[in-house]
Amino acid sequence: MRPTMQLQTEVLIIGAGGAGMYAAIEAARRGANVLLVDRSLIGRGGATVMAQMTVAAAVGEETPDHWEHHLADTLKAGRDLCDPNLSRLLCEDGVECIREMDGWGVGWARAPQAEGKRGPMRQVMAPGHDRPRCVYVDFLNTGPAVSRTLRTQVIRAPGVRRVGDLLVVDLIVRGGQCVGALALHLTTGEMVTIAARATIVATGGLTRLYRRNSASLNMGGDGYALSLRAGAELIDMEFVQFFPIGHLAPRLIGMDPIMWDPFRYKLGGRLLNGAKEEFTQRYGTADEGKYVITRDLATYAITKEVEAGRGSPHGGAYLSFEHLSVEQLRAAFGPVIDRLAKNGIDLTRQPIEVAPIAHYHMGGVRVDTEMRTNVPGLFATGEAVGGANGANRLSGNAITEALAFGRRAGHSAALRAQGMKSTPMAAATMLPTRTKPLEFNPAAMLVQLQAVMADDVGPFRTQAGLQRALASIRSMREAVGAAMPAPGGAYDAVRIDWLDLRSMLLVAESVAAAAIARTESRGAHQREDHPGMDDRWRVNQVVTLEDERIVLTERKVPSMERAAA
């Protein structure tokens, strides 16, 4: 099968979430022509649009702050595994990006001020921060507002072409350099090659690998698989962040499962076990109706309480706002209270149930502070990058990372593109195609993979469970094989699932393999058979692909390259 269409661009950006869109804006600002593609519609998929509230940056308008304080908190949360140069970039450039977004009219919440003058940007306290540092857009509207604002700027930027419904299947590497990508055009079923001087992977994380997750359908780790197969390195793949209080019950529709996070920021709320008692103090941090417990500790406390038989009816914990008045709830969340009422929930009368849910991936493609991978021509950005958050990400750092890293990647890719005289030829090697139909249901296998990951590669891991998971993943990889299902034409759901399995199984295997090797407990990686941090493991693990096999190596944690100003 030959590709029927060829595109050419200076900078190709894969993924139109926050990081990809900021990269497009910045590359265009530097004069590059840009092709921004997404497997979903532009600015609709990905994780950014799902963010409800907090974006951490030391803007310091309400409470004095400096990015160095934010950096100190980020490094502390990362449990000695952060690449401090990437963390610094997040904290330092994040402030400028928040201000630029403000200038673009994102609508960060502000304190009221008299005489028609704007009040200071509101900043709320979040766990792990030394002071109130998180800006937001009311009500639960941060992600949609950030996405919409960036989308408007992308549309205004000269030289940016946007194409949705384009699923990138492979990066094209020639002579050791990334020269573009091969993609499936979903609405026609045709293959397309894209020749590019610089390619940016901005595909987000891997939370779709898990049964309960908080992200979009397209967060299956595509970018990790693309990068691995292109010869890039992944780092810290064992560190998957679980958000402790994802919505569990009763069933809600039209609400993001992470919605209780902003409720806790603004109103506190009480985290209770099945007997309606406070319990987190048993695991080291008292909750006391304030939102101070970090994500890894809260995940641990809820899971252990459920294991001890003290969970809520659906196997989580209760979160109660029953001590608050309707007026207090309305003042904080206005229309959201009506949406809850439509779902039959009155928070003044009933607690809801919450449980840990896969939320973010600390690991990802290894890059330098210019967002360059080890493959010339290939860049990565946003959540797809590993290293800035080490073993555990601080609340509010994900959108900041998307913005700051997106901007940097756009800049770096434009510089590379402009330094080249011509766009290299990109002849893609097509995937082989099956002659017979698939002998399994790929949608069912995706569900099976999510169960394997949730049961054995979740927040709490053992050697036996991880080995079991690895065996399941490998046998699924064998069943999936290397040949694509025969084309079924427009929006071929089976072919899309098969391509997702091809990527997700490779990524799942790299998470499980890295988790088996790390025989200690650190941040989001908790080994029940190896409790406690071990100094010997103050190293990053790097994953590469050699002859279709996952290879792990250890790498010294980088130190700060230049002293903070």
Add this chain to the structure above:
Amino acid sequence: MKQTATLHVRRAIGGESARVETHAVPFEPGQSVLDALRWIRVHADPTLAIRFSCINANACKECMMQIDGKTQYACLARLEPRDMRIEPLRNKALIHDLVTEIAPSDERLLASGHADAADDPA
């Protein structure tokens, strides 16, 4: 006995004549129509084409379709233990089954106005 929702799903590839397939889906209170469509793909027929991204948050606005003749988001429409009629949007070009062309025209690969030199091979 457990309740079921009976979905009558209109299926076709753009340009071909449509057929209606009926699926009985186990009903649990609180589910959305999108939950039921995803159930069909996993348990009965993975070839059913649906478009969605955010699953449950009503953030992506991609799962719009006709449910009992009304245009709705499948993730917001409650599943009910009765016969339900599921069809693609009528006012958009049909791509496959419940997937229609809803992308803005300048964000499509084959968009008019983009037949420029940048599309041709070097």
